[in-house]
Amino acid sequence: MSDIPTDISHDQFAVRRQKLADLRAGGFDPFRANCAQTHFSGDAIKAYVEGEDNAVRVSVAGRLVTIRIQGGSGFVKILDQQGQIQLYVKKDVLGVDAYMAFKKLDFGDFIGVTGTLFKTKAGEITVRVESYTLVSKALRPLPEKWHGLTNDEQVYRQRYLDMIVNADSRKRLMLRSRIISYIRRFLEDRRFLEVETPILQTVAGGAAARPFETHLNALNIDFVLRISLELYLKRMLVGGCDRVFEIGRNFRNEGMDRKHNPEFTMLEVYQAYSDFRGMMTLVRDLFQGLCRDVLGTMTVTFKDKEGNAHDIDFGGDWREVRYKDLITDFTGDANWFSRTKDEKIAYCKGIDLFVEPTWEDFEIxxxxxxxxxxHTLIQPTFVTHLPKELCPLAKINLDDPSVIDVFELTIGGMEVAPAYSEQNDPDVQRAMFEAQAGGEQQKVDNDFLLALEHGMPPAGGMGIGIDRLCILLTSADSIRDVILYPQLRPAAATAEIKN
RNA sequence: GGCUUCCUAGCUCAAUGGUAGAGCAGUUGACUCUUAAUCAAUUGGUUCGGGGUUCGAGUCCCCGGGGAGCCA
Structure with a gap:
């Protein structure tokens, strides 16, 4: 009966190639076929009219992920962007030839079907298939249906397989899209303007990080990939965009772990005539809106490094605490900041914390x-008034000139959103840059200082690490779980796919 | 970059240093409302690569590749 030679029956790739060859020999090329699509799966299910079987006709299309054929009829399921929908195929309806051909379909094949909606005995809304077309043949088998794909490496290298067979992954990655989409709507509703600034830059400013280096042949100049969005967005404030934001990729040539990927997505927001306090309100409203409208809950589960689960509550007011208070509380030393460097080093030795003797006091x-x-700050916490050495781009506090008017929003033990009252005094800014550059004049962004000298309105600014936000909101274990294709070493194994 | 650990069939996993197995998938057959469908039969292996120890290595040792965790 079968055209499949027995000597290849063990090789699923070869069997599928043979099926494809058989189809083509019969004059049908699935890769040239097309089909109608009137509904996505979820919309089709919603279109069913209760109690009126076969009243609504739909055309749906997707990838075959479940096959339960039993003699002259069978149930199968296809997967599309919205999820799965069940199809009922019947020899009496399709005709013998079409039905026999249907039985030769494989997991992973794309089909388009047209039929009417009905409800099965078990209560599942299903399409009674009147006609179908194979629109793309899958030549390779899908991972196992029950356990899915668990091999981390394959999950990352072949994310598409992860998304087909692991519903959790698919939902998590789609949730990321909805989170970003919500953020855009939220900011646009508040009159923020989205802009795009250069990724290729001559000076990597706005943060302290090692950049990726590259070269622009046309100008014969070395460039770096941006490590932050900050300085170009502030130029937009100078240019008269009072509320501005960018969602974009930053690149840092540093370590990779559960919280760091070399390329990652940042949101930066700047609002003229506001300050870091205004940013507090903005970020809380944003996160609470995300919880309410996207997640449907104000609490999410968070697993710490030890694997302990915590409930993070995004509702209500959030804790606010000064950096200095956290330090004096932890050390139990109210005079910590007036201790000598040697005393600080001695204390760190006592708690088994390694510090370099060459470090500055603030670094220790x-x-x-x-x-x-x-890592102990699990609930949303605004850590405010950091030492001024930690950020040269923020305004000095009027009451305590050793600190700056900033917060770092920390959730789940991770820094999620830093915000400042932005420094707009060009002379102070230049002095801060020069102190930070430590004599390396080429690291001072003079072009940015020129812009400041033209006048930048007072503003609050904030950055949000989108990947980390997604880790929190989707209860993911790692940044790799919320990035479609995290960075990996190239694999020799997949470089030459066996065939 | 360092330490620890993992890599076995398409996928998920077994296998005291002693004949490499199972489930799913595949193949063949039965079955016209299934839900991890069921029933019967059955194919399938460069155990990540290379070297070594051993009568004998998936297992122990060394080198290399890749993943993960921790540290830097």
Whole structure:
């Protein structure tokens, strides 16, 4: 009966190639076929009129992911962007030839069907298929239906397989799209303007990080990929865009782990005539809106490094605490900031925290914050008034000139959103840049300083790490779970696919 | 970059240093409302690559590749 030679019956790739060859020999090329699509799966299910079987006719299309054929009829399911819908195929309806051909379809094949909606005995809304077309043959088999694909490496390298067979992955990655879409709507509703600024830059400004280096042949000049959006967005403030944002990729040539990918997505927002306090309200409204309108819940589950689950509550007011208070509370030393460097180093030794003796005081203190304190801040917390050395782009606090008017929003032990009252005094800004550059004059962005000298309105600015936000809102374990194609070493194994 | 750990059939997983197995998928057959459909039969392996120890290596050792976790 079958055209499949028995000697290849074990090789699913070869069997499918043979089926394709048989189809073509019969004058049908599935890759040249097309089909109608009136509904996505979910919309089709909604279109069913209760109690009126076969009253509504739909055309749906998708990938075959479940096959349950039983003699002269059978149930199958196809997967499309909205999910799955069940189809009922019957020899009496399709005719013998079409039905026999249908039985030769494989998991993974794309088909288009037209038929009417009805409800099965088990209560599932299903398409009674009147006609179908194979519109694309899958030559390789899908991963197993029950356990899905669990091999991390294959999940990342062949994300499409992960998305086909792992419903959780598909939902998580689609949720990311909805989160970003909501953020755009939220900001546009508040009159923010979305812009696009250069990724190729001559000075990597706006943050302290090692950039990727490249070369522009046409100008014979070395360029870097941006590490931050900040300085070009501030130029937009100078140019008269009072409320401006960009959602874009940043690149940092540094470590990779559960919270870091070399390319990652940042949102930066700038609002003239506001300040870091205004950004607090903005970010809380944004996150609470995301929870309410996208997630449908104000609490999400978060798993810490030890695997303990916490409920993060995004509702209500959020904790606000000064950086200095966190440090003095942790060290139990109210006079921590007036201690000598040797005393600080001695303390760190005592708590088994490694610090370099060459570090500045603020670096030692910040090591305590980032290694010992930050990961304990699970509930949404505004850490405010950081030491001025940590950021040269923010305004100095009027009451305490050793700190700046900023917050770092920390959730789930991760820095999710830093915000500043933006520095707009060109002379102070230049002094801060020069102190940071430490004599390396080429690291000072003079073009940005020129812009500031033309006058930048006072403004609040904020960055949000979109990947980290998605980790939190989707309860993901790793940044790789919310990035479609995280960076990996090239695989020799997949370089030459066996055939 | 360092430490730990993993890599076995298309996928998910087994296998005291002693004949590489199972489930799903595939193939063949039965079955006209299934839900991981069921029933019967059956094919399928460069155990990531290379070297070594051993009578014998998926297993132990070394080198290399890739993934993950922790650290830097």
């Amino acid at each position: 203190t910040n090591e305590i914050f980032s290694k010992k304190i930050e």
